[in-house]
Amino acid sequence: MLSSPALLALDGRGIDGGLYQRIDQWAQQLPASVQHFVAAFSAYGLGLVAVLTLLAWWRARRADSVTLARVLTAPAVVVAAFAADTLLKSVLREPRPCQVLDAGRTLEACPASGDWSLPSNHTVVVFAAAAVLWRADRRLGALGLLLAAAMGVSRVLVGVHYPHDVVLGAVVGLAAGHGLGMLADRAAPLVERAREGRLRRWLTA
Numbered sequence: 001m002l003s004s005p006a007l008l009a010l011d012g013r014g015i016d017g018g019l020y021q022r023i024d025q026w027a028q029q030l031p032a033s034v035q036h037f038v039a040a041f042s043a044y045g046l047g048l049v050a051v052l053t054l055l056a057w058w059r060a061r062r063a064d065s066v067t068l069a070r071v072l073t074a075p076a077v078v079v080a081a082f083a084a085d086t087l088l089k090s091v092l093r094e095p096r097p098c099q100v101l102d103a104g105r106t107l108e109a110c111p112a113s114g115d116w117s118l119p120s121n122h123t124v125v126v127f128a129a130a131a132v133l134w135r136a137d138r139r140l141g142a143l144g145l146l147l148a149a150a151m152g153v154s155r156v157l158v159g160v161h162y163p164h165d166v167v168l169g170a171v172v173g174l175a176a177g178h179g180l181g182m183l184a185d186r187a188a189p190l191v192e193r194a195r196e197g198r199l200r201r202w203l204t205a
Contacts, residue, residue, distance in 0.1 A: 010094040010118060012162045013101060020097045020162050027157045028104055039107045042154035046122060048147055049078075049129045056133055056140050061204055063136075065192040066185055068203060070136040073184035074129060081128035081176035085119055088172065094118040098159050106159025120161045123152040123169030124176070131177025132184070148173070 027035070053074050060068040096117045098110035126148040134141025152166035195203045 010092045011100075012094050012097065012118065012164060016163045017097065017101055020156065021101060023156055023163070024104060024106065024159050027107060027159065035107050038154050038157050042108060042122070042151070042158045045147065045151050045154065046125060049126055049144070052133060052140055052144055052147070053129065056137050059137055059140070061202075064188075065195065066188040067136050068195075069187040069191045070132060070181060070184045072191065073181070073187060074132040074136075077132050077177055077180045077184070078125055078128050080180055081124055081173055082121065084176055085121055085124040085169070085172055088119060089116040089121075092116065092118045094165070096160055097162050108158035108160050111160060117161055118165045118168060119172050120152065120155050120165045120169035122155055123148065123161075123166045124173040126151045127170045127173025128177035128180075129173075131174050132181040135178070135181050135184075 027038070030038070053071065056071045056074070057068075060071040094117045095113070096111055096115065098106050099113060126144070130141060130144030130148045133144045148170065152170060155161040155166055156163055191203065194200075
């Protein structure tokens with residue numbers, strides 16, 4: 001536990017530390033099977049983003065080149081959103097709540113000191129992907145948003161993030177996903193030409 005809050009760039013305890021502790025206490029009372037499921041989803045749920053993106057690519061092969069361009073640029077948008085989030089973390093430098101509060105036994109091991117909390121990486125990544133998918137395929141985008149919301153909740157339940165970490169993560173992810181996703185439309189001419197070349201079998205149904 002850190003003992004010098006005055007040295008912190010941002011101390012999240014005063015924002016919603018009490019809410020975090022109530023959620024943490026509630027999570028510790030969940031049945032063991034539920035705890036294991038939440039922890040597994042929180043740790044490995046990002047893989048579902050890849051599944052949705054692959055499904056979006058498969059469906060977009062039958063769509064116009066603008067839609068396909070939006071799907072194909074999704075990985076780059078997610079990487080850019082993650083990079084922006086990492087930079088923001090290094091500026092805000094907020095310690096994890098499980099490092100500075102008496103959180104008890106968290107469902108996920110508390111990260112080491114220096115692994116900053118705000119915003120939530122997982123939340124940023126999934127919301128960014130969901131925003132891109134929404135512009136390409138409303139049904140898959142809706143599933144992505146549900147997945148993103150569940151991921152955000154799980155990051156608090158496992159004890160490694162404050163609620164406000166998740167809220168800011170959602171804002172950053174949606175902003176990056178929508179803003180950068182709009183640039184993907186400019187790649188449509190490239191996709192159109194690629195559909196007539198060697199990549200035809202991968203880009204056309």
